[in-house]
Amino acid sequence: MDRCASVLLAFPPRGDLTDNETYHKAASAHIHRLSKMLKEQSRELVAFSTELFNVLDPAVHSLSYLTILNALMFPSLPADIPQEFVLEKLVTFMMAFDGRQCRYAGLPLLETMEAVGSGRLLPPSVAVEALATAILKLDPSGTMLTSSHLLLASLAYNTDNIQPALPVIDKDIVFYPGMANHENAQYQCDPGLSSASYISRGTGLTKVLKSSMVLEYDLVCGMTYCARQEWDKARAAFERVVTFPTKDGGCSKIMVDGFKKWILVSLLSQGKHSTTPPYTTASTIKTLEVLGRNYVDLAAAFVTDDVQLFKLEADNQQQVWLEDGNAGLVKEVVASYQKWRVLSLQKIYTKISIAEIRLQTKSAETGAVLNKDEDVEALIQSMIIEGMLKGVIEKNDDGTKFLAFLSPTAHPSEQEFQRELKHTAAKLQELTPIFDATNLRLATSREFIKWAVKENKRDKSNDAQDPTLGFDAQIDDEDLMGGLPAN
Incomplete structure (x- = not known):
């Protein structure tokens, strides 16, 4: 045991490890020793695991702690050690490990995260929180999509443990494994690196993702937001599926599924069928x-005041909605029809009586006006509470109630403005390594180099022209996700 402990406690060594080269050499040497120990002394690590865990701090000796966990967990949990003990140490590690140190953990860390993400070892609520925490410890920016993200999103959605996963899935993805023109950093411990410089198949911290897996992740994220009725976020997620770069104008089944859901959540978030971004094929x-004609027709009927037409479109395609797994979303759309008709009145009125609203709007669930003014008032109050409507209900001296629409814009206070400035400055600071990594990748791409050479040969008479014009046109759709294996 003493021999194992001396190796396990050897990193981090005493002294200053702020220098990246020194840290890199020490961590690389330690990983080499741990790998050899795991092969040659695995039984000893298991036998003395309790004593060894007692002398190790997962936040300080992360690589060593992970080595003992690997000896205990793979290929299977040992029969002579209580499973609760191993799982407790597993959760402790996932919640506490040092992200900089574990950039060197490679495959052992990936296998551990996959074991947690499988949902077979820990209760789903614990597994989701532990895996989400581990992902952000390894990549605090959350900008790199990894194979662990897919496990997290699927586990969170399928077990209805969404809240703990939100800190991960709310992040904007910028980098993908296997991107072209992106090499691993010389010292992967450098705190200033973008996550794409140390998370890759080469470092063992993620598997290569196929294009279908990227689409699946965004689709699951969209459905996750639907479960929380966060329609704007769901629309953005499904839009990423719809606008995914394709070759020769093709589309996959996942894209078709995403398109159908995208139309429905667009109606819920915007009250109309969203227009696709200009870069869409x-x-x-x-x-x-x-392929989604039924949904396009439903969206066209939704924006009209003809409630019978919309109700007919919704009712006649019930089997289609069920087969596509969208019956619940269509039900939400039908329920929101009258709300959007109420909102459309603010284009005409600044103030309108509740009785008049009842006469001018109809429920798509019944195809008729609501029975009482009180029902309309309750509907409006729910819209105000949801943040869908900015307005107040006022009452005249004679008892008549009115809805007064409020201006959607309001001037922030000085304190709110200062907080917004600080938040923006912090976001810009976070974007610096992302910008540097993206700029480097662009500068070393074959397409950019060809364009730069061509620009150098341009006639001097064109010097006044915008130097960036024309480059976008030289990049094919399928190059936008360069390096991702095709489905």
């Missing part, structure tokens, strides 16, 4: 609209 959208 026209031929792909045309194909999606043909």
